[in-house]
Amino acid sequence: MKKIALHWQIMLGILAGVAFGLLAAKLGLASFVKDWIKPFGTIFINLLKMIAVPLIVTSLVKGVADLKDISKLGKMGGRTFGLYIVTTALAIALGLIIVNIVKPGNLIKPESREVMLEKFADNASSKIAAAEAVKQSGPLQPLIDLVPENLFKAATDNTGMLQVIFFVVFFGIGLIMIPSEKAKPVVAFFDGANDVIMKLIDIIMLGAPIGVFALLSALIVELPSLDLLTALLGYAFCVLLGLVILIGIVYPTMVKFLAGRSPAFFFKGIAPAQLLAFSTSSSAATLPVSMERAEEHLGVDEEVASFVLPIGATVNMDGTALYQGVAAVFIAQAFGMQLDFGQQLGILLTALLASIGTAAVPGAGMVMLVIVLAKAGIPEAGLALIFAIDRPLDMCRTVANVTSDLCVSMVVAKSLGKLHAPKPKEL
Numbered sequence: 001m002k003k004i005a006l007h008w009q010i011m012l013g014i015l016a017g018v019a020f021g022l023l024a025a026k027l028g029l030a031s032f033v034k035d036w037i038k039p040f041g042t043i044f045i046n047l048l049k050m051i052a053v054p055l056i057v058t059s060l061v062k063g064v065a066d067l068k069d070i071s072k073l074g075k076m077g078g079r080t081f082g083l084y085i086v087t088t089a090l091a092i093a094l095g096l097i098i099v100n101i102v103k104p105g106n107l108i109k110p111e112s113r114e115v116m117l118e119k120f121a122d123n124a125s126s127k128i129a130a131a132e133a134v135k136q137s138g139p140l141q142p143l144i145d146l147v148p149e150n151l152f153k154a155a156t157d158n159t160g161m162l163q164v165i166f167f168v169v170f171f172g173i174g175l176i177m178i179p180s181e182k183a184k185p186v187v188a189f190f191d192g193a194n195d196v197i198m199k200l201i202d203i204i205m206l207g208a209p210i211g212v213f214a215l216l217s218a219l220i221v222e223l224p225s226l227d228l229l230t231a232l233l234g235y236a237f238c239v240l241l242g243l244v245i246l247i248g249i250v251y252p253t254m255v256k257f258l259a260g261r262s263p264a265f266f267f268k269g270i271a272p273a274q275l276l277a278f279s280t281s282s283s284a285a286t287l288p289v290s291m292e293r294a295e296e297h298l299g300v301d302e303e304v305a306s307f308v309l310p311i312g313a314t315v316n317m318d319g320t321a322l323y324q325g326v327a328a329v330f331i332a333q334a335f336g337m338q339l340d341f342g343q344q345l346g347i348l349l350t351a352l353l354a355s356i357g358t359a360a361v362p363g364a365g366m367v368m369l370v371i372v373l374a375k376a377g378i379p380e381a382g383l384a385l386i387f388a389i390d391r392p393l394d395m396c397r398t399v400a401n402v403t404s405d406l407c408v409s410m411v412v413a414k415s416l417g418k419l420h421a422p423k424p425k426e427l
Contacts, residue, residue, distance in 0.1 A: 006205065007271035013209035014216055014279060021220025030221040038218035044211025047204045048276075048285040051197060053155050055288050056310045057168055058194035063306030064172025065187045073173070073307075079415055080308050083408045084316040085352070090250065091400070092348045095242045095322035096329060100344075104234025105333020165310055194306075201288040205272070212279035219391065235330045235386065239393050242322045243400045251407040259410040259419060261298075269297035269422065270406045277402040281394045283313040286402050293406065300409050301418035308412050312405030319397030319404075324351040324369050331373065331382035343376050350375040 004012075024033045064073060148154040148163035155164050175183045252263035267274075273293050277286040291309050294300040300308075328347050332339050339347075350372045373380050413419040 006208065007275055009209045010212055010272060010275040010279070013212040014275065017213040017216025017279075018220055020213070021217040024217065025221045033217050033221045037214050039214070041211050041214030041218060044204075044207055044214070045280050045282065045285050047207075048280070048288060049282070051200055051204065051288050052284050053164060054193070055197050055201070055291065056164055057155075058190045058197055059291065059302070059306035060165065060168040060310055061172050061175070061190045062187060062194055063303040064169055065175040065183065065190075066303045070173060070176055073169075073176075076304065076307055076412065076416060079412050080311060080408065081315075083411060084312065084404075087250070087254075087404050087408065088316065088318050088321045088352055089348065091242070091246055091318040091322040091404075092325040092351050094245060095238070095325035096344055096348065098242050099238045099326045099329045099333075102234060102238050103333055104238055105330045105335075107234045165314065197288075198292060201292055205289065208272075208276065212275070215279050235326065236389055236393060238326045238330070239323050240396060242326065243319055243396055246318060246322065246400050247403050251403050254407050255410055259407075259414040261410065261419075266298070266407070266410070269293055270403065273402055273406065274399050277398040278395045281391070281398050283317070283398060283401050283405070286398070287313045290402055290406055294409050297422045298406065298410055299420040299422040300413045301416075301420065304413040304416065304418050305409055308409040309405055312408060313401075316405055316408065317401050319400030321351050322400070323393060323397050324372050327369055327386055328372050328376055328378060331385055332376070332378045334385055335379060335382060337378065339376065347372060347376050 020037075021033065024030060146163065146166050148167060151164070151167050154167075175186060252266060255261050255266045256263060270290075270293050273286055273290045276289050277283065280286060287309060290313070291305050294305040294309060295302050325347055328351070329339060329344065370380050370383060373382065410419060
């Protein structure tokens with residue numbers, strides 16, 4: 001009997017989770033799902049997060065060391081960051097165009113606005129407080145935060161992934177600069193460790209259908225009442241339309257014309273990563289699978305994938321950036337504010353910078369959105385207006401984040417002559 005492909009297994013897990021969640025909610029079994037089903041989803045996410053930092057360390061050290069030339073690192077880094085900035089700016093601009101045409105904020109009635117502001121006031125306050133700490137820092141704080149004072153402390157939290165990447169790239173440069181005979185055993189160690197990590201990822205992914213089933217079941221029973229969601233359909237439509245255009249048009253076009261591969265080939269190769277991103281809402285948790293798909297199913301050379309994808313998981317947040325632009329204008333419209341071109345350009349620039357600093361974990365974009373709102377003079381309390389529907393949209397925008405990372409990895413690999421025919425491995 002032919003084995004069902006991984007992406008179909010994950011899809012079945014998602015559908016079964018949604019169906020079971022709806023049934024559990026109808027039968028009043030929400031507590032049962034939270035106590036006995038959700039933990040398996042949490043364990044699955046924890047396994048993926050557990051492997052993320054070791055994967056970055058082993059693959060990035062090997063990838064940088066294999067370049068054998070610092071100038072090659074500069075070339076790859078320049079193209080990677082250039083593409084990430086372009087795609088993120090395009091995503092924000094697209095979101096702003098859509099939200100200004102649809103004007104979903106005008107659909108919010110005053111009474112509905114007051115209900116949601118009151119219902120989610122506590123959640124909004126916690127995000128505002130977290131963002132306030134960020135705003136109080138100096139203009140060069142991001143550079144300070146980039147350099148860890150304690151590597152092991154940074155490695156204990158996935159939100160410190162950028163600091164880990166900084167050290168690992170620095171370490172890899174050191175390997176390039178010492179004599180090859182001395183570097184060889186170190187590179188061999190990380191090469192072997194990377195193979196072990198990739199095998200562990202294969203093992204973890206055997207439990208993906210169960211993990212996503214548990215996650216989706218819990219999500220469904222925890223959703224707020226549908227009458228509150230009705231007023232936000234226009235806002236959700238704007239975000240989803242922008243994400244559909246990015247995923248369905250922009251990225252496949254880049255793959256076809258800049259990487260020389262068909263969209264069908266691209267989507268077939270990345271489907272498991274997309275589905276996992278949807279169910280976990282975490283680029284960090286999806287990173288191990290993204291790297292496996294890029295190397296073994298898209299034909300991206302290992303040294304390119306090990307550099308481009310970990311960096312993308314921390315700084316390239318197209319879906320998050322698009323959502324921040326849409327949400328900022330939506331909240332302004334809900335409060336009856338008219339934003340001119342200069343203010344919306346400011347939103348674009350602020351959202352671009354904020355997306356770079358957004359941690360690759362669920363819900364982190366909400367904290368950075370507070371900064372975007374403050375810069376545009378929009379009441380931060382309006383954050384409460386979108387809490388009711390943020391979780392489902394977070395799942396969708398994570399798919400765009402991961403899709404963008406994989407798209408850019410193919411384009412960079414093609415530009416460097418390191419995009420090959422894929423060679424899938426057997427478990």
